[in-house]
Amino acid sequence: MAEVSLICKRTVISTKPVQPGKFCALSALDRLMEHNYLHVVFYYQSTMERNPGELTKKLRETVAEMLSAFPIITGRLFKTPEGHWTIKCNDAGMRMVEARAKGSVEKWLQNLDRGKELQLVHWEEMFHKPYFWSTFYVKVTEFEEGGIAIGLSCTHLLSDPPCATMLIKAWADMTLGGKMITPPLFHPLPGRRPGNTNTNHEPYMELIDHYKSFIEKPAPVFNTKQVTILLAFDDEMVKRCITRIAPIESNRTPFEALAALFWVVVSKVKGTKGGLTNMSICLDMRNVLGLDRGFFGNCMVYNKVNGEGIEGHELCKAANAIKEVVGKMDADGIMDLIEWLKERNYQDLPWMNGYDLICVNLEAVDSYSAIFEDNARPLRVSYYIEPAVGEGQILILPPPVGGRNTFGRVVMITLPEDEVNKLLEDALIQEFSPTVLMGLNKMHSSTSL
The missing domain is CATH 3.30.559.10 (Chloramphenicol acetyltransferase-like domain)
Known part of the structure; x- marks a missing residue:
């Protein structure tokens, strides 16, 4: 059987x-x-x-x-x-x-x-x-x-x-x-806010150019076996990671810290020279666009993070690059992208996760409030954005206990098998000793590295 x-x-x-x-x-x-x-x-x-x-x-x-x-x-x-x-x-x-x-x-x-x-x-x-x-x-x-x-x-x-x-x-x-607490809402994406119709407005071309580059690329090749691992970082681990990146600054977020950590380590295991490997961050823009929690439709937006000239040990510079791009993704910039896409009306559509290393911020997903029976929260929740092609994926998720109100996070990484082995053995990852929840046939068996 x-x-x-x-x-x-x-x-x-x-x-x-x-x-x-x-x-x-x-x-x-x-x-x-x-x-x-x-x-x-x-x-x-x-x-x-x-x-x-x-x-x-x-x-x-x-x-x-x-x-x-x-x-x-x-x-x-x-x-x-x-x-x-x-x-x-x-x-x-x-x-x-x-x-x-x-x-x-x-x-x-x-x-x-x-x-x-x-x-x-x-x-x-x-x-x-x-x-x-x-x-x-x-x-x-x-x-x-x-x-x-x-x-x-x-x-x-x-x-x-x-x-x-x-x-x-x-x-x-x-x-x-017997009752839906947050029923879905089906409506179009919002238009520009009243008063934001400046004829001299300069669109956010970095975001538009990033999408244009995806649209112009050929279909990716599906020829590499991909492996997914799941690593849990508790509060103290993430706080240490933030301190390691910015000992003086206290305004670093868990996403910036963990995204920088894995961007640097994945670049190292891939042998990238002259900077860090090409990475796109993917962020939920519902709050930025003022959408209700019940909005049903795609609102995750990708943007390039430039790793040129950043050395493999420069976690602070990697985090700064991520923070800068996140800060630029405001409502006007997202509306620029939506209007540009509508005007072009593309028929040949891109593989949005088929080229760069993708880092997706899913900290705000409300996974652990999906309770079917009294006192039975989910033990664990996994997400896959398929097909798994390109340079790999990093998904940053809330932890099972404490949710997004804590610093703890779960990170789901998908890479070619040989790169996963190198990642788990990397000194930077071992420094923070995350718990392996899912690995290569659980070779590390739910223990810390």
């Missing part, structure tokens, strides 16, 4: 029919993500004894209730006369896969790697007839000795990681209390 056994795949439809003729338009930021897709895995302990399949049956019922607020999920992709994707909202439904796994969820987490974790999600590539293709999939895996894993997969065209998290939390809210 395989570790994970498929029981069935079904289509779940909303408990409320969708209004006929309803469409959900996609934004310029949505369309850029057409080539990418997401996997998210939530792990939970069992809070009570149940018969096999009992919890899955309950989740199947509550996901149907949750879907009544997400017509974009039960709809299907449709091309407009202008050649743009839109969603025709209907009752085609979402695919749900039910599975069983050996052992307990705790034992599963003790010996975990990328390949094993991805058994807990289900994904199907777009059909040649997109109108019949489900854009969202959930997989519910019950462990024979206790615990459950909920895997969500979806096209990045419709959802970024904060949206995917919002969906799981909405499902959890419906299961726990």
Whole structure:
């Protein structure tokens, strides 16, 4: 028997029919993500004894209730006369896969790697007839000795990681209390703020040029095996990292410190000369654009961080470069990008995570408030932005305990296998002794380096 056994795949439809003729338009930021897709895995302990399949049956019922607020999920992709994707909202439904796994969820987490974790999600590539293709999939895996894993997969065209998290939390809210605490809002990205229509306005060309460079590049080559590891940094580790970068300054953020640390170390293991390897940071712009927490759509924006001339030991300079770029990404700059993308109306879309080293700030995702049963917070949450190509990915996530109100963070790194080994052995990483939560077949077995 395989570790994970498929029981069935079904289509779940909303408990409320969708209004006929309803469409959900996609934004310029949505369309850029057409080539990418997401996997998210939530792990939970069992809070009570149940018969096999009992919890899955309950989740199947509550996901149907949750879907009544997400017509974009039960709809299907449709091309407009202008050649743009839109969603025709209907009752085609979402695919749900039910599975069983050996052992307990705790034992599963003790010996975990990328390949094993991805058994807990289900994904199907777009059909040649997109109108019949489900854009969202959930997989519910019950462990024979206790615990459950909920895997969500979806096209990045419709959802970024904060949206995917919002969906799981909405499902959890419906299961726990029968009411959605933060219902989704479907509306266009905002326009310029009143009064900001200066005809002499100079657009933020560094951001625009970064996107233009991606658009002009050929499709990446998929020929390197990628490995994902998960490292946990507690409060003291991150504070030491901040002090190591800026002993005098106290305004460094955990993201700046950890992004600088891994940018320097990854550049070292790649053997980059004359500076640090090309890196794009990816930030959630919802707060910057004044969007409500319930906004459903892509709002993660990429920008280049220049590492030319920064030596491999200069953590402070690396952090300064990251801080400078983050500071420049204001509402006007993001609106410049959105307007530029709308004007160009590109048909050949880029692979947004297919070239540079990508560092994604997901500190603000509300993963650990997705509670399906009383007193059962997620044990762990993993995110994958796929396909895993290019120079690699660094995802900076909140920790299971304390959340974003602490300095502690979890860092998920995806790199070629030989580079992961070098990274784990690097003196800078070993200096902070993070706990390995997931590695190369857990060769470090949940211990500190």
